[in-house]
Amino acid sequence: MAKRWRQLTIWLHVLTSVGWMAQVMALCVLLATGLAAGAGPGRDAATAMALALDGRLVGPMADASAFTGIMLAAATPWGFFRHWWVLAKFVITLVQLNVGIFLLSPALQHSAVAGPSPSQIAGGALMAGAIAFQCWLSIAKPWGRVRPGLRTVPATAPSWIFIVTVLGGLADLALAMVIGHPMPLLSLVLIVVGLTSRRSGVTRIVP
Template sequence: MAKRWRQLTVWLHILTSVGWMAQAMTLCVLLSVGLATDDAVVRDAATAMALRVDGRLVGPMADASAFTGIMLAAATPWGFFRHWWVLVKFGITVVQLYLGIFVLSRVLEDSVTAGPSAAQVVGTGLMASAIAFQGWLSVAKPWGTVRGRPRVAGGTGPKWVFVATVLGGLADLVLAFVVGHPLPLLSLVLLVVGLSRRPRWAGARATRPVRA
């Protein structure tokens, strides 16, 4: 059962990552339509829909994808800083979350009245491309281990970590869809709890890395 819940966590991470990428592509298309048209009605409708998609879909999917990815790194022998592909994925995720929350969302609010810009189209296209690149990293796992990191892999977290990740991630997704904007309450609590408890299992030797 522990293995089954770990697999469900991987499934939820893949599902939300693909959803995040698809919705970023949707934003790119909507903003492209608003930028290309001379019809004010079409432009306003496209930018208003982009703002709605960002709040109801992109934000929740991004939060859930980041949450499940961090929990998988924390609760499996891959860790955060042992392998270059995990470290690069983690860095890209942090940058994307920052840009999405503090830059893109605010700019989309302004574009409802001012109209979309070419920078917004390029930015959302790059967001989708970066997520696709992260998918490739998960499959190829290139570049080996980070120099200086211990060769012995850490342990795998207990069953409750994966159960809480799946149920908490799904609960926050449902809550976000209901209220109309991201509200990762359970995810943040579980991140704090999971990361604080990580040293208890991280020192256990794993027989082999678990695919994340």
């Protein structure tokens, strides 16, 4: 049971990460279409669709990807600061979320009035590239351990952690689809629970 729910958590993380990347690429296409169309109905339609895509898919997918990734790190022996590839993914994700929230989304709102800009398209392309790089990190797992001599690791969390991660992630995605923008309240609560569980988890010795 625990293994099955852990696999489902990984599946949801992969699904939302790839979905995040694909929707950002679609956002770039819409913005490029609006930029090429110039002022007029074509530009207005492209930016309106870009705004809808950002609120209903890009933002929710980003939140769900980050949430499931954080929970997997917190609930498994991988941790956050034991392996360079996990640490790199964690840092890149935090940067992406802040750039998306405080730079790209406000710029997208502005584009509904002023039209898309080349910098918006470039920013979206960089974000999609960063997500693709994170996918490579997950597969290649390069660079080894942060502290090679450390031999104690937390044990894998109980199955209920993975169950609430899957159900909570899907619930937040469904809520975002309904209201039209991300509202990851449940995810934030579960992250606190997951981090607390990791702190109090049993450690084991690795060879």
